[in-house]
Amino acid sequence: MASFIEPIQLKQSLGDDGILFVRNETILDTMVKTSLLVASMIIVAALLPIQSSFSSPRDLDLIIYPDGSTHISTEIDIDPFLTDYELNLFGSTIDNLVVVGDNEFLLDTSIMDNSVLIQTFGSSVITIDYDIHDLVSKQGRLWTFSLDSPSTFTLLLPKNSAIVGMINLPINMEIINDQNQLTLSPGKTEIDYLFSNTISNSLSDTKIETNYFPYAIISGVLLIILIGTVIIIRIKQKNHKPVEHNQITKKSITLDLETIFKLKSDLREDDKELVKFIFNNGGEALESELRKKFLQPRTTMWRAVKRLEREGVIEIEKKDLQNLVKLRKSMESEE
Amino acid sequence: MKKLAVFAIIVLIFGTVSPSLVDSAYAQNDPSILLRIAVQADKQIVNQLDGVYGDQIPNNLQILYDKGHGAVYSLDESLPNDIEKAKQDFLLAMNSFMQISRTISQSSEKVVAVTVSDKDSRTLSNELDRLVKYVKSLETISKKYNVDTESDFIKIYDLIQELRKQANDVNKVNVGIKKIKIILDSIKNDIRESALEQRSDFIKRFFDRSLNQIDEQLAKAQDNGVDQSQIDTGHELILEIRELLTKNQINDAKVIFVELKGLMENIGYPIRIT
Numbered sequence: 001m002a003s004f005i006e007p008i009q010l011k012q013s014l015g016d017d018g019i020l021f022v023r024n025e026t027i028l029d030t031m032v033k034t035s036l037l038v039a040s041m042i043i044v045a046a047l048l049p050i051q052s053s054f055s056s057p058r059d060l061d062l063i064i065y066p067d068g069s070t071h072i073s074t075e076i077d078i079d080p081f082l083t084d085y086e087l088n089l090f091g092s093t094i095d096n097l098v099v100v101g102d103n104e105f106l107l108d109t110s111i112m113d114n115s116v117l118i119q120t121f122g123s124s125v126i127t128i129d130y131d132i133h134d135l136v137s138k139q140g141r142l143w144t145f146s147l148d149s150p151s152t153f154t155l156l157l158p159k160n161s162a163i164v165g166m167i168n169l170p171i172n173m174e175i176i177n178d179q180n181q182l183t184l185s186p187g188k189t190e191i192d193y194l195f196s197n198t199i200s201n202s203l204s205d206t207k208i209e210t211n212y213f214p215y216a217i218i219s220g221v222l223l224i225i226l227i228g229t230v231i232i233i234r235i236k237q238k239n240h241k242p243v244e245h246n247q248i249t250k251k252s253i254t255l256d257l258e259t260i261f262k263l264k265s266d267l268r269e270d271d272k273e274l275v276k277f278i279f280n281n282g283g284e285a286l287e288s289e290l291r292k293k294f295l296q297p298r299t300t301m302w303r304a305v306k307r308l309e310r311e312g313v314i315e316i317e318k319k320d321l322q323n324l325v326k327l328r329k330s331m332e333s334e335e
Numbered sequence: 336m337k338k339l340a341v342f343a344i345i346v347l348i349f350g351t352v353s354p355s356l357v358d359s360a361y362a363q364n365d366p367s368i369l370l371r372i373a374v375q376a377d378k379q380i381v382n383q384l385d386g387v388y389g390d391q392i393p394n395n396l397q398i399l400y401d402k403g404h405g406a407v408y409s410l411d412e413s414l415p416n417d418i419e420k421a422k423q424d425f426l427l428a429m430n431s432f433m434q435i436s437r438t439i440s441q442s443s444e445k446v447v448a449v450t451v452s453d454k455d456s457r458t459l460s461n462e463l464d465r466l467v468k469y470v471k472s473l474e475t476i477s478k479k480y481n482v483d484t485e486s487d488f489i490k491i492y493d494l495i496q497e498l499r500k501q502a503n504d505v506n507k508v509n510v511g512i513k514k515i516k517i518i519l520d521s522i523k524n525d526i527r528e529s530a531l532e533q534r535s536d537f538i539k540r541f542f543d544r545s546l547n548q549i550d551e552q553l554a555k556a557q558d559n560g561v562d563q564s565q566i567d568t569g570h571e572l573i574l575e576i577r578e579l580l581t582k583n584q585i586n587d588a589k590v591i592f593v594e595l596k597g598l599m600e601n602i603g604y605p606i607r608i609t
Contacts, residue, residue: 096469140440165433
């Protein structure tokens with residue numbers, strides 16, 4: 001503190017009306033401590049996602065069946081201090097509702113017209129699955145899907161369906177098992193489609209040119225973080241004392257399927273299938289490929305992949321804005 | 336240290352701003368999808384017009400089609416440089432095609448509008464597909480809680496297979512589905528009973544953590560001169576909740592907790608996640 005403020009007698013000056021002025025160019029540094037600023041920014045940054053995420057769907061996936069019924073799968077962050085949570089459903093004709101909370105607890109629900117009351121107390125994330133029959137109507141051969149969505153969502157259209165009209169812009173489109181999957185923005189969506197045996201493969205014919213600008217921005221941010229990490233590691237290494245390695249012995253094992261399953265004997269059967277597929281796919285696969293292969297909704301697959309990551313079986317890397325799931329080349333086991 | 340702090344600030348600013356950048360970048364990462372959808376729709380509309388009207392396309396539809404087709408052509412021209420124009424072209428094309436297909440479907444057949452909420456219009460095989468999905472999710476949960484329901488699930492899968500063979504007999508399938516749903520309801524109850532103990536433990540632990548936190552908040556509030564009667568009420572409610580928990584009356588405890596939560600909000604110390 002003393003180094004920032006110079007003694008008054010050295011830099012004092014008297015104004016015309018006899019007021020004593022103190023010249024202090026480092027007043028900002030004196031008043032606002034940098035460390036305090038950093039700490040407050042960290043708190044703000046940490047609170048932002050919490051504030052904006054409660055009661056908003058983290059994921060919303062819709063699958064339209066050929067008969068127009070729709071399966072909805074959504075995951076919502078909620079305030080665990082709420083004793084119950086009322087969720088607006090997208091209609092009133094609901095079937096096969098399953099609501100699961102933290103630790104895959106089956107939660108109690110009661111449906112009231114267009115909403116469902118869920119006993120959530122203590123749960124911070126809930127997963128909701130149900131079938132609904134109100135979102136698609138049919139006139140002649142023409143099917144119309146309408147939804148006013150509170151968040152971005154994916155929509156898997158039935159096989160052999162062709163879009164013939166829509167009122168808004170899609171964010172993305174993928175082909176999954178010969179079915180179109182659109183990613184759409186929040187707000188009103190209306191899509192007309194019909195079934196046709198003559199759907200051309202024009203989807204794959206049209207040339208695809210990618211705009212690399214967003215990648216450049218993301219790469220820039222990543223680069224800054226990377227440089228920062230390197231600096232921090234170097235600083236740490238300078239002050240680093242050798243750590244005793246006696247407590248933990250690390251076993252580095254080149255992994256094959258047998259070894260993985262031996263080391264992680266409590267893996268779930270469906271998770272083992274995932275591991276097998278990744279292994280046979282050269283040790284890596286995109287999360288979207290896994291979804292296609294196992295026909296799982298985005299949320300279910302995301303949870304499975306996260307489970308395997310927690311188990312230390314796989315690692316997740318970002319590749320072209322997608323999750324690349326890789327089998328770990330070695331596994332550390334504590335003895 | 337100062338340099339490190341400045342760097343941390345930069346990273347934090349980027350960290351806060353970057354999600355919005357990524358969001359808008361993602362929305363435009365592959366504008367060619369607009370062209371793909373529009374071209375496919377264009378082809379379908381041509382097929383529809385040919386199939387219904389042959390060479391005698393009504394004038395209004397021809398005008399609409401020309402407008403839509405022109406927009407697809409313009410969309411192709413706009414990409415990849417003029418994204419904004421491409422978006423406008425896409426919406427114009429899809430809107431024109433939408434009007435055409437709606438006009439065709441209204442006029443070409445004796446059409447009755449149907450919402451799939453009418454049970455009769457649903458396809459039984461689709462109904463069974465959805466049921467299988469539902470059964471599987473319950474099966475996963477019941478395995479997690481080691482509920483002895485294996486035989487029930489075998490029975491359900493057998494029934495579904497049988498129903499698939501009888502897909503033409505609507506009544507039989509509907510009766511079969513009802514039967515399956517009754518079994519599933521009883522499985523749900525079994526799961527709930529089996530998970531009840533674990534769920535209760537989970538809730539009790541959660542209560543315990545929260546009440547300790549509220550206790551500390553009340554102490555702070557007292558130090559800061561909040562009305563003593565409010566503080567006393569808070570402590571009484573905490574005691575009441577703890578007592579109910581020892582008696583395993585979780586639902587009653589929840590009701591009192593809501594009251595406590597309201598009180599904490601009133602005195603300016605709302606309960607938050609820590």
